[in-house]
Every structure is written in structure tokens, then in C-alpha cells.
Amino acid sequence: MNTKRDVEQGEDSTQEEIRQPLMQGQKNLPDAGGSGSEDQTDKSSKDLWMVYLSTFVAVCGSFEFGSCAGYSSPTQTAIREDLDLSLGEYSVFGSILTFGAMIGAITSGPIADFIGRKGAMRVSSAFCAAGWLAIYFAEGALVLDIGRLATGYGMGVFSYVVPVFIAEIAPKNLRGALTTINQLMICTGVSVAFIIGTVLTWRVLALTGLVPCAVVLFGLFLIPESPRWLAKTGREKEFEAALQRLRGKDADISLEAAEIQDYIETLQQLPKAKILDLFQRRYLPSVIIGVGLMFFQQFGGINGICFYVSNIFESAGFSSSVGTITYAILQVIVTAMGAALIDRAGRKPLLLVSASGLVLSCALAGLSFYFKSHELALKAVPALAVTGILLYIGSFSVGMGAVPWVIMSEIFPINIKGVAGSLATLMNWFGAWAISYTFNYLMSWSSYGTFIIYGVINALAIVFVIKVVPETKGRTLEQIQASINA
Numbered sequence: 097m098n099t100k101r102d103v104e105q106g107e108d109s110t111q112e113e114i115r116q117p118l119m120q121g122q123k124n125l126p127d128a129g130g131s132g133s134e135d136q137t138d139k140s141s142k143d144l145w146m147v148y149l150s151t152f153v154a155v156c157g158s159f160e161f162g163s164c165a166g167y168s169s170p171t172q173t174a175i176r177e178d179l180d181l182s183l184g185e186y187s188v189f190g191s192i193l194t195f196g197a198m199i200g201a202i203t204s205g206p207i208a209d210f211i212g213r214k215g216a217m218r219v220s221s222a223f224c225a226a227g228w229l230a231i232y233f234a235e236g237a238l239v240l241d242i243g244r245l246a247t248g249y250g251m252g253v254f255s256y257v258v259p260v261f262i263a264e265i266a267p268k269n270l271r272g273a274l275t276t277i278n279q280l281m282i283c284t285g286v287s288v289a290f291i292i293g294t295v296l297t298w299r300v301l302a303l304t305g306l307v308p309c310a311v312v313l314f315g316l317f318l319i320p321e322s323p324r325w326l327a328k329t330g331r332e333k334e335f336e337a338a339l340q341r342l343r344g345k346d347a348d349i350s351l352e353a354a355e356i357q358d359y360i361e362t363l364q365q366l367p368k369a370k371i372l373d374l375f376q377r378r379y380l381p382s383v384i385i386g387v388g389l390m391f392f393q394q395f396g397g398i399n400g401i402c403f404y405v406s407n408i409f410e411s412a413g414f415s416s417s418v419g420t421i422t423y424a425i426l427q428v429i430v431t432a433m434g435a436a437l438i439d440r441a442g443r444k445p446l447l448l449v450s451a452s453g454l455v456l457s458c459a460l461a462g463l464s465f466y467f468k469s470h471e472l473a474l475k476a477v478p479a480l481a482v483t484g485i486l487l488y489i490g491s492f493s494v495g496m497g498a499v500p501w502v503i504m505s506e507i508f509p510i511n512i513k514g515v516a517g518s519l520a521t522l523m524n525w526f527g528a529w530a531i532s533y534t535f536n537y538l539m540s541w542s543s544y545g546t547f548i549i550y551g552v553i554n555a556l557a558i559v560f561v562i563k564v565v566p567e568t569k570g571r572t573l574e575q576i577q578a579s580i581n582a
Contacts, residue, residue, distance in 0.1 A: 143344030146319065147265060150342070151274050153315030154261050155281040157217055157254040160224055160308040162285020164193060164251045165399075169406045170293025170420060171301060175240070178298070183536055185237045191533035192241050193248035194399065198525040200252020205518060207253065212329075213261040213322045216253055221309040224250035228305040247305070252525065259501075264322040265342055276435040279498045283431040286402065287424030294417040327360050374516055382507040382580045385565055386520040389447075389500035392557035394527025396454055397550035398492055400535030405485065411543065412464055412481030419482055423489055430493040442569040443499050444561060450495025451557045457491055458551030460484030465543035484547075496557070500524075506568050509577045 168190040176186050200220070208216040223246045230243030259278045266274045285308070293301050320338035327335040339349045339356075374383045401408065409419035438446060461484030468477045508516040538546040568576050 143347060144267065144342075146342050146344075147267065147274075149315075150265050150319040151262055151277060153312060153319055154217065154258045155277050156308045156311040156315065157220060157258045158278045158281035159285040159288075160221070160305065160312070161251045161254045161258075162282040162287070163289050163305045163308065164224065164247045164285075165282070165402065166286035166289030166424075167247075167293070167301065167305070168193070169402065169404055170290055170416075171298035172404065172407055173410075174298045179234070179236060179240065181237055183540070187533055187536045189237070189240055189244055190404070190536075191529055192244050193251065194525055194529035194532055196245040196248025196250075197252035197255065198522060198529060200249040200254075201256060201521045201525050202252075202518065204253040204256035208257050208260065208325075209328075212325050213257055213264070214316050214319075216257040217261070217312055218316060220250040220253035220257065221312045222250075223247070223253070225306055225309040228302045228309075231302040232299050243302075256521065259505075261322055264324040265320075267343070276438075276498070279501070280428070280431055280435060283427050283493065283497075287428050290405070290420045290424035294420060324356055324360070327356050328364075371515055371519070374512060374519065379509070379512055379516070382509070382577070383516055383519070385507055385580070386500075386504045386516060387523050388560055388564065389503060390520050390524040391527060392451075392553065392560060393496050393500045394524055394531055396451075396492075396496065396554045396557060397458070397488075397531060397535075397547075398497075399528045399532040400538075400546075400550075401485065401488060404535055404539075408461075408485060408539075409481065411539070412468065412478050414478040414482050419485070422482075423486060426486055427489050427493050430490045431497060434494040434498055437494075438499065438502065439569060442567050443503055444565055444567045446495035447499050447561045447565065448495075448558060450491050450497075450499070451554050451561060453487060453491025453494075454496065454554040455551050455558070457484045457488035458547045458554060460487065462544040462547030462551065465547065469544060503565065503568060506576050507566075507580055 172186060172190075175181060175189070176183075181189070200223075204216060207219060211219075227243040227246030227248075227250065230239055230246060232243075234240040234243060259275055262274050262278060289301065289304075292304065296304070320341045321334070323335050323339040323342065326338055335356075336349070336353060339353055340347070343349050343352070373379065405423055406416040406420050409416045434446060460480050464477045464480035464484060467473050467480070504517065504520050535546070538549070566576070566580060
């Protein structure tokens with residue numbers, strides 16, 4: 097492909113040139129995570145031990161993400177009593193995490209591009225560590241909120257840089273499997289916080305959040321920087337050395353290195369998209385799909401239920417510790433099942449099953465609180481609430497939790513991926529903030545009405561998936577993008 101000639105002819109010509117080889121079965125442009133031929137990537141575990149170590153260090157950041165998200169649920173009662181916080185003050189504490197994450201998500205791309213993927217993870221770990229220490233020493237709402245905001249910022253940076261780093265270091269035949277570990281570790285972090293939060297004080301639980309930060313900060317000294325970032329910044333010797341470490345000392349990296357350089361050169365010569373370019377007719381379908389899925393993922397109520405699940409069980413008259421532990425274990429198991437099924441069942445079927453389960457679970461939880469409010473069938477209230485909440489997290493984990501992120505990574509063309517991905521991520525964190533902030537107020541207004549609202553939104557998600565979202569299983573990135581944005 098003559099890239100210079102394409103750029104001179106304009107963006108439309110560039111996009112057409114990208115699509116034509118795809119349609120004609122010729123050589124495709126390597127995707128952002130492309131890693132060369134199967135022969136080059138079919139290495140033994142011994143050869144790829146650095147890839148696994150690097151992935152482990154990175155996903156400790158995902159575990160930290162989950163620890164931050166899961167902290168507020170088991171600690172709500174104790175923090176309010178110890179620091180004499182009102183419901184409104186604690187709602188600010190719970191929701192300001194996602195406000196910090198929005199800031200982190202917006203700034204994470206420039207940070208990761210300027211100081212590297214490892215540098216961004218160091219910044220994120222430092223913010224999280226400072227935030228946990230502030231929470232531990234807090235004697236009032238202000239310091240508590242500052243600490244929560246700092247952990248939220250670190251969480252927002254991790255949410256971007258960890259999957260990007262893994263995709264950039266992984267061989268082509270392992271990229272999908274290794275990338276799914278990111279979501280699994282987030283769920284594991286949430287679950288561990290839920291479980292140990294039932295036996296530890298809220299201050300000690302804050303200190304446990306320092307552990308994954310320490311692992312990341314120490315582990316980063318042992319692993320290489322992303323070869324693709326090094327190539328993008330023109331550090332050719334460091335790029336080749338990092339790639340060699342990741343593929344094994346005896347591996348032939350010449351073909352993979354050439355493909356990465358080819359991709360980087362092509363990427364740099366494509367027109368740089370601006371935010372207003374996303375609303376052009378050719379890009380609007382993919383933007384609607386990406387942003388729409390993030391809207392339904394968050395406004396279906398997940399962060400309100402996740403952040404305050406202990407209090408939901410207490411309100412329904414069920415043991416908060418038993419319910420929270422069951423919730424935590426179920427979340428990890430079902431997320432692992434979803435990761436195993438996504439390339440077999442397909443994206444769209446998982447989304448439809450997930451959203452249908454969310455509607456049913458909201459109906460069950462809403463019915464339990466309706467019975468309690470009207471003093472009807474009081475013995476059935478705890479069972480209905482527990483069934484509803486556990487069905488909710490199971491349904492969310494199997495589809496709506498991870499699949500929107502997968503589809504978002506597939507549908508945006510190369511030249512708008514950064515801007516469009518930032519917009520979709522911002523929608524995700526805005527929804528997380530809005531739901532976590534309003535949840536306690538909605539529950540005070542009407543506990544069963546809250547779940548009715550979430551149920552209606554999840555029902556609309558079913559319609560959206562059927563009418564708008566394409567199936568992307570078994571298709572190359574170029575095929576997906578060309579069909580959506582044709």
C-alpha cells in the first residue's frame with residue numbers, strides 16, 4: 097500500500113485503500129495488536145515467560161481497580177458511624193471515586209503516550225497508594241473524599257493502560273486470552289474486597305489496597321516497556337531489545353518487528369481525528385454502538401448495586417456478610433464463564449442473555465422491596481431480594497460487564513480509535529458516577545421504584561442490541577469496521 101499517496105488524496109482515499117485489500121483477500125493492514133505470523137507466535141511457555149510475567153504485573157493494576165471499586169460496600173456502616181457521616185456525605189464519598197476515574201480516563205491516553213505504558217502504571221499506582229493512605233488516616237469527610245478521589249484517578253488510568261499494554265505485548269495467538277484476564281482480575285479485586293471487608297475494619301481494609309500497588313511498582317522494574325510504544329517514539333534499539341525479551345532469546349523477531357514498524361508508519365500518516373470528526377456520517381454508526389453500549393452498561397444500575405450491595409441485603413432482612421460473600425464468589429465464576437464463551441457463543445447472544453437476566457433480576461428485587469413496603473409475604477422478602485441480586489450480578493458478569501469493552505475495541509477505525517475510545521470511556525465513567533451518586537437517594541425515595549427504573553433501562557438495552565449492535569465474532573477488525581462505517 098502506498099501510504100504517502102493515500103494521505104495526499106485525503107482521508108476517504110486512505111480508508112478506501114484499507115478496505116480494498118480486505119475485500120479482495122489481499123494482505124491486510126496489521127491491527128493495533130497484531131504480532132506477526134502464527135509460526136512466529138507459536139512458542140512454548142518457556143519462551144514466553146516474560147509475556148506472562150508482564151501480564152501478571154499489569155493485571156495487578158486491574159486487581160487494584162477492583163479493590164477501589166469494592167471498598168465502599170462492606171465499609172459503609174462502619175465509616176458512617178466512626179466519622180459521623182450523613183447519608184449525603186457518604187454518597188459523595190462513594191461516588192467521587194468515579195469522578196476521579198473520569199479525570200483519569202481523560203488524561204490516561206496522553207500520559208501513556210508521553211511517558212510510556214510503564215510510566216502510566218507507575219503514576220496510577222502512586223495515586224492509588226496516596227489515596228489509600230489518606231483514607232486510612234482520615235478523621236473527617238474532606239480527607240476521606242480526597243483519598244477516594246485519588247484512588248479513583250489511579251483507577252481511571254489503570255482502566256485504559258492495562259488492556260492497552262497487554263494487547264501490545266502479547267503474541268497474536270494469545271492476545272484474546274491474556275486480555276480477558278484484565279476483566280477477570282477486576283472482578284476478583286472487587287470480590288476480595290467484599291469478602292475480607294466483612295472481617296477487617298475499614299482502616300485496615302484500606303491498607304490492603306497498598307499491596308497490589310507495591311506489586312506493580314516493584315514488578316515494573318522486571319519487565320520491558322511496550323515494544324509498540326518504543327517503536328512509536330523512535331527508539332529502535334530499545335524496541336528490538338524489548339521485543340526479543342518478550343518472545344524469547346532464540347526467537348526470530350525480524351518479521352514481527354517489520355510488521356510493527358509498518359503499522360506504526362501507517363498509523364502516523366493517517367489523518368489525526370478530532371472530536372467533531374466522530375459525528376461525520378461515516379463514523380456515526382460505530383460511535384452510536386460504542387457509546388450506546390457503555391450507556392446501557394452503566395445506567396442499568398451496576399455501580400449502585402456493586403457499591404452498596406451490603407446495605408441492600410440488610411434492607412431486605414438478609415445477612416449482609418453471607419450475601420456479600422456469595423455475591424463476590426459468583427461474580428468471579430460467571431465472569432470466567434463469559435470469557436470462555438465469548439468467542440464461541442458470540443457477542444450479541446451473550447448481550448441479549450445478559451440484558452434479559454438483568455430485567456428479570458430487577459423485577460425480583462423490586463418485588464421483594466414492594467412486599468416489604470406494603471407488608472406482604474414478609475417471609476419471602478429476603479429470598480426474593482437475594483435471588484434478584486445474585487441473578488443480577490450473574491447476568492451482568494456473563495455479558496454486559498465485559499462484552500461492551502470487547503466490541504468497543506473492535507468497531508472503531510484506526511484513525512478515530514483514540515478519540516472515539518476516549519468518548520466511550522468517558523460515557524462509561526460518567527454513568528458510573530451518576531448511578532453511584534444517586535443510588536442511595538433513589539433507595540430512600542422508593543426502594544422498589546429504583547429497581548423498576550433499572551429494569552426499564554435494561555429492557556431498552558435489549559431493543560438496542562437487537563436493532564443496532566452487529567455480531568463481530570469470527571471477523572477481522574477491518575471487516576467489522578468496513579461493514580459498520582461503509
